[in-house]
Amino acid sequence: xxxxxxxxxxxxxxEGDSAVIKCTYSDSASNYFPWYKxxxxxxxxxxxxxxxxxxxxxxxxxxxxxxxxxxxxxxxxTETQPEDSAVYFCAVPQGPGSGGTSYGKLTFGQGTILTVxx
Amino acid sequence: DTEVTQTPKHLxxxxxxxxxxxxxxxxxxxxxxxxxxxxxxxxxxxFVYSYEKLSINESVPSRFSPECPNSSLLNxxxHALQPEDSALYLCASxxxPGQGAEPQHFGDGTRLSxx
Numbered sequence: 001x002x003x004x005x006x007x008x009x010x011x012x013x014x015e016g017d018s019a020v021i022k023c024t025y026s027d028s029a030s031n032y033f034p035w036y037k038x039x040x041x042x043x044x045x046x047x048x049x050x051x052x053x054x055x056x057x058x059x060x061x062x063x064x065x066x067x068x069x070x071x072x073x074x075x076x077x078t079e080t081q082p083e084d085s086a087v088y089f090c091a092v093p094q095g096p097g098s099g100g101t102s103y104g105k106l107t108f109g110q111g112t113i114l115t116v117x118x
Numbered sequence: 119d120t121e122v123t124q125t126p127k128h129l130x131x132x133x134x135x136x137x138x139x140x141x142x143x144x145x146x147x148x149x150x151x152x153x154x155x156x157x158x159x160x161x162x163x164x165f166v167y168s169y170e171k172l173s174i175n176e177s178v179p180s181r182f183s184p185e186c187p188n189s190s191l192l193n194x195x196x197h198a199l200q201p202e203d204s205a206l207y208l209c210a211s212x213x214x215p216g217q218g219a220e221p222q223h224f225g226d227g228t229r230l231s232x233x
Contacts, residue, residue, distance in 0.1 A: 032219040043208065043224040044161060089160050093219030104149055104174055104212070106222060108160030 002027045004092050006109025013080050014117050021112045023090035024072040033066060033073045034106075036089045044089060048075070080116045087111045121145050122225035124209050130231045133199060139228045141192040141209030150192040151210040151222060152184060161208055161224075167192060168214045199232045206230070 003026040013019050023033075034049035050057045050064045050073065057064050063076040077084055089112075094105040122143045131137050141150065149168045153161035166174035167186040181203075183195040192209055206229050210222040 034221060036224075043226045046221055046223065049221055104151065104166040104168065104214075104219070105163055105176075106161075106219070108162075111158075111160055 002030065002092050002094055002105075002107040004090065004107050004109045006090050006112060008112060009110065010113045010115075012115045012117065015080060015082060017080055019075075019077045019080055019084070019114055019116075021075045021088055021090070021114075022072055023074070023092070023109050024070075025092045026071065027092070027094070028068075028071060030092050030094075032093050033064065034091050035064060035075045036091065036108075037086045038089065038111075039086045077114075080114075082116050082118050085114055085116045087113050122209055122211055122223055124207075124225035124228050126228055127226065128229045128231075130233060131196070131199065132233050133201075135199075136195070136197045138196065139194040139207055139209075139230075141194075141211075141225055142190055143209075143211040143223075143225075144190060145211060145223070146189075147211035147213055147223075148189055149212045149214040149220070150186060151212075152192070152194055153208040153210065153224075155206040155208055155227070165194075196230075199230075201232050204230055204232045 006023045031052040035047050036044040037047045038044045048062050048064050050066050061078045066073040090109040091106040125140045151166050152164040155161045163176050164178045165184045170186045181198050185193040206227045208227045209225045212220040212222045
């Protein structure tokens with residue numbers, strides 16, 4: 001199965017600073033990489049995702065970069081704000097090597113608790 | 119806006135009770151998922167339905183019984199649960215995985231407590 005490692009487990013920054021969270025994965029056949037934000041007591045919310053045919057994707061203050069050779073992808077948040085404080089999860093789907101039946105299976109990283117201090 | 123709706127939001131039940139969790143989506147998605155999330159942990163996949171058929175069961179105990187009556191609804195029937203089953207149960211939906219995974223959208227979850 002897929003092995004996903006996420007670092008750091010906690011991240012504390014001052015408002016306006018940048019934050020970077022990194023995930024590594026094991027299955028080289030994986031081709032889709034989402035990031036979720038989960039605020040306390042709320043649902044995981046998809047904030048950005050990237051497919052393996054591109055190396056970077058940006059949406060306002062959020063960007064994701066992908067290095068397929070090294071099997072890692074990172075979430076970048078610029079100009080952080082207190083409302084960015086949450087738990088962030090990366091996820092990796094089961095790749096096509098399993099015959100296609102496990103495409104719906106997402107394996108999540110252990111999460112990063114981001115705290116943005118005003 | 120939450121496009122995946124789960125009811126109830128909270129549920130407290132005894133170990134001998136039978137209850138059901140419900141999930142509904144109207145995004146035209148044909149894949150639906152149940153996840154279990156313990157505090158300070160990531161969601162863990164339990165079941166996947168694709169075109170109303172069960173496609174993945176992650177070796178979940180039989181006291182959890184999923185059901186997909188139609189393309190918009192997903193139920194999770196609960197019976198004889200244990201205290202360690204207390205958790206947040208999340209439903210998600212997506213377009214069915216084709217040659218790769220598709221974005222999954224989560225509901226707000228049902229917070230379940232077993233007495």
